[in-house]
Structures are given as C-alpha cells and as structure tokens.
Amino acid sequence: MAAQTPHQGDRSTVPAAAAVSRRRVLAATGIAGVAGLAAAGGAVARDAFAQDAAPAADAVAFRGAHQAGIVTAAQDRLHFAAFDVVTRDRDHLVALLRQWTAAAARMTAGQAAGGSGAVGGPAQAPPEDTGEALDLPPAQLTLTVGFGASLFRDAAGRDRFGIAAHLPPALAPLPHFPGDQLRPELSGGDLCVQACANDPQVAVHAIRNLARIGFGTVSLRWSQLGFGRTSATTRAQSTPRNLMGFKDGTANLRAEDGALLEEQLWVQPGDGPQWLAGGTYLVSRKIKMLVETWDRTSLAEQEAIFGRTKGSGAPLTGRDEFDRPDFAATGADGRPVIAPEAHVRLAHPDQHGGARMLRRGYHFVDGSDGLGRMDAGLFFLAFQRDPRRQFVPVQRALARSDVLNEYIRHVGSAVFACPPGVRDAGDHWGRTLFG
Amino acid sequence: MRATRTLALLAAGALLPAAAAGCGGDDRPAASGGAIAVTSTDGGCEIARTDAPAGTVVFSVANKGAKVTEFYVLAGADKVAGEVENIAPGLTRELRVELAAGAYQTACKPGMVGDGIRGAFTVTAAGAGPAVDPELTAAVARYRAYVKGQTAALLTLTTQFVAAVKGGRITEAKALFPKAREPWERIEPVAEIFGDLDPRIDAREADLEPGQAFTGFHKLEKDLWVTKSVAGSGPTADQLMADIKEIAAKAEAEALTPLQLANGAKELLDEVATGKITGEEDFFSHTDLWDFKANLDGSRAAVEALRPVLVARDPALVAQLDAAFAAASAALDRHRAGTGWKLHNQLTKADLKLLSDAINSLGEPVSRVAAAVSR
Missing domain, CATH: 1.20.1420.20 (M75 peptidase, HXXE motif)
Structure with a gap:
C-alpha cells in the first residue's frame, strides 16, 4: 500500500480560478438593463468574463490529484446522470471529454458553462449557458466523472474505442444478488457524471449543460435527483439519518483517514491498468424503501433490524454512536444482542476482512407510485478501491440475510471507474485512458 | 401546429425584439440615420420621424407614461413586423427591425391592451442602404x-x-x-x-x-x-x-x-x-x-x-x-x-x-x- 500523502489539503474550499461569479455577472447586466442600455448589457458581461476578478467564495477546487466530489465534504444535493455514448468516433468522444472538462472547471468555479455565458453571446444565437444558475453562487458544486465497462466493449464484445485492452478487471459487472429487481433503464451507462452542490438548482444546471454539450455524442440514459446527504465524508460532519430514521454508515471512510484512503479508496499503481491509478470505483444502487410498511413496524423491531438504537445511533451493545459493536455479546436469553441478521453486523467491516467504502449517497423521493405510496428510498453511492473485495462481498451478505430486505428493493445498479483528477489547465477527464 | 405560437418573433422582418437587458449588441447592423425616438405616454405616441429608408430601422421607445407599454411596427392592418413588449414606466427600450419599402403602421399600446395608438409609417426604397450580401x-x-x-x-x-x-x-x-x-x-x-x-x-x-x-x-x-x-x-x-x-x-x-x-x-x-x-x-x-x-x-x-x-x-x-x-x-x-x-x-x-x-x-x-x- 503506497502511502502517498493524504489529499484532503488540496480539496478544501479553495479560491476558484479567476473570473467573475454568476452573481456578479447578473449584477452587471442588471445595471445595464435599468439604465436602458439594453444593447450594452452583453458587452458588459463579455468584458466581465475577460477580466480577472475576485474568486468565488464557496467553490471547491476542480483540479487536483484526485477528482473532487469524493472525499469532499458531502454536499446537500445531488443530480447524478448516466450517459450512453452514441458516437462511434473516438475523436468525437475525446473532444467531448475535453469540452466537458472545460465546462466543469467553469461551472464549479461559479461561472457559466460556456465562454459567452447566458447573456453575453450574439443575440441571434442560443446562449452558451442555459442561465438558471446566473444569480447563484458555486454552492460547493463538484462534478465527478466515471467510465462504465460498456464504454470499453459493447454487448457483443467489440472494442468500441480502442480502449478494450485498458478495461480494468475490477470493473466487472456486479453479480446478481438475491432479491435484485434491477430495471435496465435505471442501470448501467457508458459514462456517469455526479453533480453535488448545496443548491439543487446549481447541480441540475451543471448536468443540464453537460447533457446539452453532449448532444450527438452522448445521450442521457438515466438520471437521479437526490436530497439530504446520507453519509458523512469528513470528521466535521455528523452521521445523517436515512429515510428509515436511522444513522447508517457510521463506519464510513472519511477525508481525514489518510493511509486508510490509499488502502481502501484510491486505486494504487499496480492494481490494474495504470490509467486508473489515483482513481476509484463507484457503485451506484437505486434502493427503493417500502416506507409505509416500515413505518408500521415497532420501534423494538426496527432497532433489532438495524442493530442500533434509533435515537443516538449507538450499537445495541453500546451507548454512543461510535462505540464498537460487540457482536459476541449475548443477552439474558443467551442470544446475541446484535442479531445474526442485523444490518450493522452484516455490513460491518469486521465481517469482511476490514473492507470499508466511502459512501456518499442521497435520499430520493420520485413522487408517488400511483398506488397511494411514496416512491422513495436511498440512492446509494459508494467509492472504493476494488468492488470485488468491497461492495460485492458486503452486498452478498446483506442480500442473503439482512432482515431489512423485507423493506427495500434494489431497482437500479451501475459500476463506474472514476479516473484520477484533472491536474492542470491542459489536462482533461479521461486523458490517462485515451492518451 | 404548436400550442404556443412564436408568431411575433418569426413575423416578416422582425429581426429582434432587441430590448431584453443583456442581449449582445455589437453584431447587429448599424442603423442608418440613428434611432428614431418614440415617446409613449398613457394617451399618446409621438414619433420623431414617420419615414425611413429600407433596411434596418431602429426605434428607441421611451415610456413616459404611468402604464406599462408596448410598441409595434405593423405591415398592413395586423401583421406584426416587429414589436417590443413590457416597457415599464420610465424605461427606454430599443426595437430593431428589417423593413422593406412599403406602407406600415406604428402603434404604442399603453396598458398593453386594445389596438394601440396608431400612426402611419413609410419605408422608402433604399438608395444608399446597407449593402446586402x-x-x-x-x-x-x-x-x-x-x-x-x-x-x-x-x-x-x-x-x-x-x-x-x-x-x-x-x-x-x-x-x-x-x-x-x-x-x-x-x-x-x-x-x-x-x-x-x-x-x-x-x-x-x-x-x-x-x-x-x-x-x-x-x-x-x-x-x-x-x-x-x-x-x-x-x-x-x-x-x-x-x-x-x-x-x-x-x-x-x-x-x-x-x-x-x-x-x-x-x-x-x-x-x-x-x-x-x-x-x-x-x-x-x-x-x-x-x-x-x-x-x-x-x-x-x-x-x-x-x-x-x-x-x-x-x-x-x-x-x-x-x-x-x-x-x-x-x-x-x-x-x-x-x-x-x-x-x-x-x-x-x-x-x-x-x-x-x-x-x-x-x-x-x-x-x-x-x-x-x-x-
């Protein structure tokens, strides 16, 4: 396990690159409008873009050794999008990744997707930016890209873009887990982009503009809105509750975990193809929760199912959330205090040779299901060094035995390899893969 | 057909409802002879000139009234050649419209209702108008x-x-x-x-x-x-x-x-x-x-x-x-x-x-x- 320096330092709230924030642009054009100098408004905006200006306050640095949006303190909102690549032309695909990188660098800094922005371009052309984030701050927007196995080889096994030789073995399709009810239209994808921000409009704006830039090269396959982070990714964040009302993911990997991140999160040189060193794997699972039946379950049974108390999140054998669960402890009746099928036992690193993941999921409520029930659940996202040794064994144990399965359904699934970070202005997403 | 029509935008020669704040400006053709001042009040519609050579005609519409107003250039009785809507009291907005030679009407519409306050407007054949590609x-x-x-x-x-x-x-x-x-x-x-x-x-x-x-x-x-x-x-x-x-x-x-x-x-x-x-x-x-x-x-x-x-x-x-x-x-x-x-x-x-x-x-x-x- 190569002990590289931890990376948290280069990921904190960092001054964004020079250029004016969306809010400042609006202010400038607003003044022009009030003065009745309609035609001058565009010129003001363009000039503003050309100048170096104060950095945006709540921007997360886009560039670094690793992609942002992984150990970054989990934001409140998500828009996740999976795309199919619809071109056969490798050059078009690489050109898109370059364009996306440039747009992502701009948007994460609080700027418009394209150079002339939402209002600075020619009046007869559609604006380069869709505009709904014009008066909004960066809101800690991060954009994280990943590549699915189907990008390397199609269903017939053909090498799509001359990169099949670089397919990492760990990007293997997930096995079928008992109880899976996966829907193809909510699963898979050649590319993914995870947009996280503290303002849902900023996250949606980012995905919308990237999708627009991608027309003709990629097509949106599925996407998911999420609210309310379900994980803590830094020590400063408290463990949030899932929609079942429980603290889940107490043992999450966090930004401060240093060498443990190298061991459990970041792909190391020698793990597989060199292009992915410094990257990571992302497993996404759309997990519907049957909240109506869960809500009719007694508190005692709910706590037995999780193996934790609902109030503090402490394991049933402890007093505090972070107390180590004592899986050997037995009660007066001689049975284990934490049941053999309890969620905390089945998912705990101790049961899987210490396997940890960096969970970064979000709640979803996609309206209702037409049968008088909420269409709600967990959009599970977990980053890890090798899904075969982390997500797969944990999920296999959960799928076999977890009592929680009575209340959840896995309906969507995907695995992506997230390349290392974009290093500098000349770098782009996927450079290490496509050369 | 579509439920919502973009008729005014598409209408003959309506190059631009050029007024929206922040629209880019320097790519548009320059008007010959400068903008024609239009003063819209709650009861009147004063136009500095009632004729212009064919080509891009620019109107600068000032709302000096108390009601929100609109300004139209009409070809025939009701075919919209160009319009600028939603001009709030005190604001001045610009309309650029490409007009061929012919008879037109102008209309201010204080309160944005009715046929508006009409006036005749003549576009003469362009002698030395801007060269067209x-x-x-x-x-x-x-x-x-x-x-x-x-x-x-x-x-x-x-x-x-x-x-x-x-x-x-x-x-x-x-x-x-x-x-x-x-x-x-x-x-x-x-x-x-x-x-x-x-x-x-x-x-x-x-x-x-x-x-x-x-x-x-x-x-x-x-x-x-x-x-x-x-x-x-x-x-x-x-x-x-x-x-x-x-x-x-x-x-x-x-x-x-x-x-x-x-x-x-x-x-x-x-x-x-x-x-x-x-x-x-x-x-x-x-x-x-x-x-x-x-x-x-x-x-x-x-x-x-x-x-x-x-x-x-x-x-x-x-x-x-x-x-x-x-x-x-x-x-x-x-x-x-x-x-x-x-x-x-x-x-x-x-x-x-x-x-x-x-x-x-x-x-x-x-x-x-x-x-x-x-x-």
Whole structure:
C-alpha cells in the first residue's frame, strides 16, 4: 500500500480560478438593463468574463490529484446522470471529454458553462449557458466523472474505442444478488457524471449543460435527483439519518483517514491498468424503501433490524454512536444482542476482512407510485478501491440475510471507474485512458 | 401546429425584439440615420420621424407614461413586423427591425391592451442602404422557389383529400390525410406568419380554448379515425380547402428574410421534438412519422438554401449540419413501411429514444445557423 500523502489539503474550499461569479455577472447586466442600455448589457458581461476578478467564495477546487466530489465534504444535493455514448468516433468522444472538462472547471468555479455565458453571446444565437444558475453562487458544486465497462466493449464484445485492452478487471459487472429487481433503464451507462452542490438548482444546471454539450455524442440514459446527504465524508460532519430514521454508515471512510484512503479508496499503481491509478470505483444502487410498511413496524423491531438504537445511533451493545459493536455479546436469553441478521453486523467491516467504502449517497423521493405510496428510498453511492473485495462481498451478505430486505428493493445498479483528477489547465477527464 | 405560437418573433422582418437587458449588441447592423425616438405616454405616441429608408430601422421607445407599454411596427392592418413588449414606466427600450419599402403602421399600446395608438409609417426604397450580401438574396430566392413547389403540392393533395372526404370515401381519405399534410409540414413556419389561418388549418383538439371551434386537418382526422363517419364533415372540408388556398397564395407572395429561413429550420425541428416524437400531432391517426419526415425535409431545405452563405461563413458548422442531417434521416429511415411509415403506436420507447437523440443532435447545430446568417 503506497502511502502517498493524504489529499484532503488540496480539496478544501479553495479560491476558484479567476473570473467573475454568476452573481456578479447578473449584477452587471442588471445595471445595464435599468439604465436602458439594453444593447450594452452583453458587452458588459463579455468584458466581465475577460477580466480577472475576485474568486468565488464557496467553490471547491476542480483540479487536483484526485477528482473532487469524493472525499469532499458531502454536499446537500445531488443530480447524478448516466450517459450512453452514441458516437462511434473516438475523436468525437475525446473532444467531448475535453469540452466537458472545460465546462466543469467553469461551472464549479461559479461561472457559466460556456465562454459567452447566458447573456453575453450574439443575440441571434442560443446562449452558451442555459442561465438558471446566473444569480447563484458555486454552492460547493463538484462534478465527478466515471467510465462504465460498456464504454470499453459493447454487448457483443467489440472494442468500441480502442480502449478494450485498458478495461480494468475490477470493473466487472456486479453479480446478481438475491432479491435484485434491477430495471435496465435505471442501470448501467457508458459514462456517469455526479453533480453535488448545496443548491439543487446549481447541480441540475451543471448536468443540464453537460447533457446539452453532449448532444450527438452522448445521450442521457438515466438520471437521479437526490436530497439530504446520507453519509458523512469528513470528521466535521455528523452521521445523517436515512429515510428509515436511522444513522447508517457510521463506519464510513472519511477525508481525514489518510493511509486508510490509499488502502481502501484510491486505486494504487499496480492494481490494474495504470490509467486508473489515483482513481476509484463507484457503485451506484437505486434502493427503493417500502416506507409505509416500515413505518408500521415497532420501534423494538426496527432497532433489532438495524442493530442500533434509533435515537443516538449507538450499537445495541453500546451507548454512543461510535462505540464498537460487540457482536459476541449475548443477552439474558443467551442470544446475541446484535442479531445474526442485523444490518450493522452484516455490513460491518469486521465481517469482511476490514473492507470499508466511502459512501456518499442521497435520499430520493420520485413522487408517488400511483398506488397511494411514496416512491422513495436511498440512492446509494459508494467509492472504493476494488468492488470485488468491497461492495460485492458486503452486498452478498446483506442480500442473503439482512432482515431489512423485507423493506427495500434494489431497482437500479451501475459500476463506474472514476479516473484520477484533472491536474492542470491542459489536462482533461479521461486523458490517462485515451492518451 | 404548436400550442404556443412564436408568431411575433418569426413575423416578416422582425429581426429582434432587441430590448431584453443583456442581449449582445455589437453584431447587429448599424442603423442608418440613428434611432428614431418614440415617446409613449398613457394617451399618446409621438414619433420623431414617420419615414425611413429600407433596411434596418431602429426605434428607441421611451415610456413616459404611468402604464406599462408596448410598441409595434405593423405591415398592413395586423401583421406584426416587429414589436417590443413590457416597457415599464420610465424605461427606454430599443426595437430593431428589417423593413422593406412599403406602407406600415406604428402603434404604442399603453396598458398593453386594445389596438394601440396608431400612426402611419413609410419605408422608402433604399438608395444608399446597407449593402446586402448577394448570397443571402440568392438564398431567399432559392427557398421561395421551394415554398412555391410545396404550396402547389399542398393545393393538389388537399383538393384530392377534400374530395375523398366529401365523397364519403373513407379509406381513400385516410390514405390521403398524411400525404396532404407533408407539403404543409415542410413549410409550416411560413404558414405560421399568417395569424389566424394556421390554427384554423392545423389546431389540435387539445390546444383549443373552451368555445373555440375545432376545424381543419385534425377535425377531419378525428372524423375519419374516431367518429368513423364523414357524413357531417363537408363544411369542415370546404373551409379547409378555402383556408389552404388563401394561405398558399399568401405564402408564395411573402417576402422572406434570411433570418426567417434560419429560424424556420430550427422551428421545424422543435416541432418534431415536441409534437411528433410524443405522438401529439396526429393523435387519432398516429401518422406522425409522415409529419416528422416532412419537418425534417423542410428544415433541410431551408439550410440548403443558405448553404453557400454558411460555407463561406462557418464551414465547420456546415460539416456538422451535413453529418447530423444524414444521421437523423438514417434514424428515421429505419421505420419505413411500404411507401410510407410505421405508425407512432408501432414504435417502441427505444425506437423513440433513438429518434429523439437524432433530433437533439441535429437541433443544436441548426440553432446556430441564425447567428451565422445574421453576422
């Protein structure tokens, strides 16, 4: 396990690159409008873009050794999008990744997707930016890209873009887990982009503009809105509750975990193809929760199912959330205090040779299901060094035995390899893969 | 047709409702002789000059009244050549409009209701007007020839369709319905210039307000496919024929601008994206792919007419357009059936997604044609 320096330092709230924030642009054009100098408004905006200006306050640095949006303190909102690549032309695909990188660098800094922005371009052309984030701050927007196995080889096994030789073995399709009810239209994808921000409009704006830039090269396959982070990714964040009302993911990997991140999160040189060193794997699972039946379950049974108390999140054998669960402890009746099928036992690193993941999921409520029930659940996202040794064994144990399965359904699934970070202005997403 | 009309934007010569704050400015042609000052008050509409040479005419409209106002330039009684809306009290907004020689009316509309305070405005032949790129003039001539060909086909096919309906020959009428619509759908952005005629000919039942009469192609479509009787369809058929004759004559006579060609090409693809892929257009007959193909053809014809201009100004865009048009045609060709097309309800969701992707891929470069033409 190569002990590289931890990376948290280069990921904190960092001054964004020079250029004016969306809010400042609006202010400038607003003044022009009030003065009745309609035609001058565009010129003001363009000039503003050309100048170096104060950095945006709540921007997360886009560039670094690793992609942002992984150990970054989990934001409140998500828009996740999976795309199919619809071109056969490798050059078009690489050109898109370059364009996306440039747009992502701009948007994460609080700027418009394209150079002339939402209002600075020619009046007869559609604006380069869709505009709904014009008066909004960066809101800690991060954009994280990943590549699915189907990008390397199609269903017939053909090498799509001359990169099949670089397919990492760990990007293997997930096995079928008992109880899976996966829907193809909510699963898979050649590319993914995870947009996280503290303002849902900023996250949606980012995905919308990237999708627009991608027309003709990629097509949106599925996407998911999420609210309310379900994980803590830094020590400063408290463990949030899932929609079942429980603290889940107490043992999450966090930004401060240093060498443990190298061991459990970041792909190391020698793990597989060199292009992915410094990257990571992302497993996404759309997990519907049957909240109506869960809500009719007694508190005692709910706590037995999780193996934790609902109030503090402490394991049933402890007093505090972070107390180590004592899986050997037995009660007066001689049975284990934490049941053999309890969620905390089945998912705990101790049961899987210490396997940890960096969970970064979000709640979803996609309206209702037409049968008088909420269409709600967990959009599970977990980053890890090798899904075969982390997500797969944990999920296999959960799928076999977890009592929680009575209340959840896995309906969507995907695995992506997230390349290392974009290093500098000349770098782009996927450079290490496509050369 | 679409539920919402962008008539004012598309209307003859309406280059720009140039007033929105922040619209880019330096790419527009300079007005000869400077802006014409218009002062709108709650009871008056003062115009500094009532004539201008042909070309780009710029009005600077100041609202000195207490009510929100609008300013229009009208060709004839009610054909909008250009407009600027929502001018708040105290504000000054600009209208730039391309006007050919002829008689116009101006109108201030304080309170934004009624016919407005009208005045006559004359545009004289441009002696030393701004030079027009002869390639643009040629492009418009090519496209007008295309429109003429389509209106001729529209008249012929509508005549046959109406005869079949009135003769009670339902099978024949059903076969002619999608065919008669093809020339119509190829030039629909031109038809939309003429206010009431387009909804009379092509309104969908769902677009109507309570009390509005349901007439035109889609009423006959409902008679043929749902009611399955044309016993009472005669008057609708006669009205359709009369309306088609009127619009054909108007469309042929209409002087178009290069910008209208460009915007029309985009509008046709928007029609595909919003009406045909969803199956809303031919809700009863499901013959949407005939309209799809016709919209695509019409869009391509407008772009083809502009090709020499685009080749000179933005060759990369031309390459992109050619590839995207070819891809969209190929995607649609997979659904040919006999001499026509599969019905909309025979397409799977996966089929529709491929078509939608093709139109989205094409729509983006086509949306950039207008800027290339107007610079």
